Amino acid sequence: MKLIIRDAKIIDSKSPFHNKTVDILIVDGFIQIIGTSIPNLEQLEELKLDNLHVSQGWFDSSVSLGEPGYEDRETISNGLQVAAKSGFTAIALQPNSFPIIDNQSQVNFVKNKATGFATQLYPIGALTKESAGKDMAELYDMQKAGAIAFGDYNKSLSNANLLKIALQYVQDFDGLTIAFSQDENIKGNGVANEGIVSTRLGLKGIPNLAEELQIARNLFLLEYTGGKLHIPTVSTKKSVELIKEAKKNGLKVSCSVAVHHLVLTDEKLEEFDTRYKVSPPLRTETDRIALLKGLTEGTIDMITSDHNPIDIEHKKMEFDGAKSGTIGLESAFGALMTVLPLEIVIEKLTAGKETFGIEIQTINEGSSANLTLFNPEIESIFTKSSILSKSKNSAFLGIPIKGKVYGILNQQKLILA
Missing domain, CATH: 3.20.20.140 (Metal-dependent hydrolases)
Incomplete structure (x- = not known):
């Protein structure tokens, strides 16, 4: 997998890029480059989403x-x-x-x-x-x-x-x-x-x-x-x-x-x-x-x-x-x-x-790409259509929520909601 994530604000207090809006180049499951305006010379897949934030x-x-x-x-x-x-x-x-x-x-x-x-x-x-x-x-x-x-x-x-x-x-x-x-x-x-x-x-x-x-x-x-x-x-x-x-x-x-x-x-x-x-x-x-x-x-x-x-x-x-x-x-x-x-x-x-003894991957060059992608600002009401589980027993139905999860990048797989 080769992917460039564009204009992502990093939220990771242990990362030197914390609170910075950057591009992230991911190659074969690892973060290769973090920077601004990374050139796309190989016509790689790009991901650009509204108000994109990225965390561990x-x-x-x-x-x-x-x-x-x-x-x-x-x-x-x-x-x-x-x-x-x-x-x-x-x-x-x-x-x-x-x-x-x-x-x-x-x-x-x-x-x-x-x-x-x-x-x-x-x-x-x-x-x-x-x-x-x-x-x-x-x-x-x-x-x-x-x-x-x-x-x-x-x-x-x-x-x-x-x-x-x-x-x-x-x-x-x-x-x-x-x-x-x-x-x-x-x-x-x-x-x-x-x-x-x-x-x-x-x-x-x-x-x-x-x-x-x-x-x-x-x-x-x-x-x-x-x-x-x-x-x-x-x-x-x-x-x-x-x-x-x-x-x-x-x-x-x-x-x-x-x-x-x-x-x-x-x-x-x-x-x-x-x-x-x-x-x-x-x-x-x-x-x-x-x-x-x-x-x-x-x-x-x-x-x-x-x-x-x-x-x-x-x-x-x-x-x-x-x-x-x-x-x-x-x-x-x-x-x-x-x-x-x-x-x-x-x-x-x-x-x-x-x-729980699980390896922590700080967002930095050379680290494994283990990322969550989200927008913290979108406000909505949690409805039945938001439920992806087989069972529907949610205590949050009808409750106002803030923020939207776009998906994750892990195990060399990009999953978008």
């Missing part, structure tokens, strides 16, 4: 697809195309398929299915067999096969000793343990954030305490064992404070926040629309503001779409019985641009690579 390729640390087992929700093939057209050059695949990705052969299966796509897929192996929370899965074998971390998607480990052993065990190969944090006993039959809205609507509540108590426990375990712990999709003000204190004390803890927790609150539940049923639940405006502050001050390391396709049979039903989850790849950038400055959005959509 984005990485999403939590994506569910479905395959194997739930292909009606999403396939790996279509899911990777959705990710590419949404600006993501890499995704971490959650293990919540059927069967669960809890062994070497399952890791190999999803990796083989993802061969040849512009968006790279990095499997997360289940921490426990069948994500049942009883016996530790084959972590070392999965790591050898290519798993980048280990966790049970949206399942909290009630057995503290098992998490302790896992944190100790993975240190032998510098592994990363993921601990979704929600005390199931305190959550009980809760389906929405415990507060004024849930009380008014008569919905069983999930108090902030369910998350915070589990995070506190997991941080105590990390302090005891050492190693690295990632806490996904934090959702409360106190959770941010706990993690901030742990980092100050030198613990190797990272965390993410989901786009929907940065943009939406439990006020959205007024019409009992199950598109807004997510785990952890949408919280209050106080929590939302605290999450945004946690991002800007550096306590929260990365943003995830927490993309989770759910078929209509498990979503279009009464609120109590519906499955939790929203798709989020297609709407991630546009939704974030309504609440955060551009540079922070880009930083937090790329920072997860370092935590």
Whole structure:
């Protein structure tokens, strides 16, 4: 592939070309020249788009697809195309398929299915067999096969000793343990954030305490064992404070926040629309503001779409019985641009690579061409026609968004939305 990208403003704080509008010559997957008015002597393909901005390729640390087992929700093939057209050059695949990705052969299966796509897929192996929370899965074998971390998607480990052993065990190969944090006993039959809205609507509540108590426990375990712990999709003000204190004390803890927790609150539940049923639940405006502050001050390391396709049979039903989850790849950038400055959005959509051990490609001459292409200014409403996923369970339908993703350039492939 030989391509000249014209008049692109580079957004990459680690690049010497940060905030400069330049031309980029790409040859065989590498950035050969960055400069102004690069001559096109060989009649190469040129790409010129309105208000084009270019950043390092984005990485999403939590994506569910479905395959194997739930292909009606999403396939790996279509899911990777959705990710590419949404600006993501890499995704971490959650293990919540059927069967669960809890062994070497399952890791190999999803990796083989993802061969040849512009968006790279990095499997997360289940921490426990069948994500049942009883016996530790084959972590070392999965790591050898290519798993980048280990966790049970949206399942909290009630057995503290098992998490302790896992944190100790993975240190032998510098592994990363993921601990979704929600005390199931305190959550009980809760389906929405415990507060004024849930009380008014008569919905069983999930108090902030369910998350915070589990995070506190997991941080105590990390302090005891050492190693690295990632806490996904934090959702409360106190959770941010706990993690901030742990980092100050030198613990190797990272965390993410989901786009929907940065943009939406439990006020959205007024019409009992199950598109807004997510785990952890949408919280209050106080929590939302605290999450945004946690991002800007550096306590929260990365943003995830927490993309989770759910078929209509498990979503279009009464609120109590519906499955939790929203798709989020297609709407991630546009939704974030309504609440955060551009540079922070880009930083937090790329920072997860370092935590998950994925090579970082700064935009510079000689670097691999791993790029996301976008326009940060276009304003629109997110509609059903914007959804590329097989499942349509988006919490962002009808929401104003800002910015447009043009596509990605990665693996010597240019994918345009």
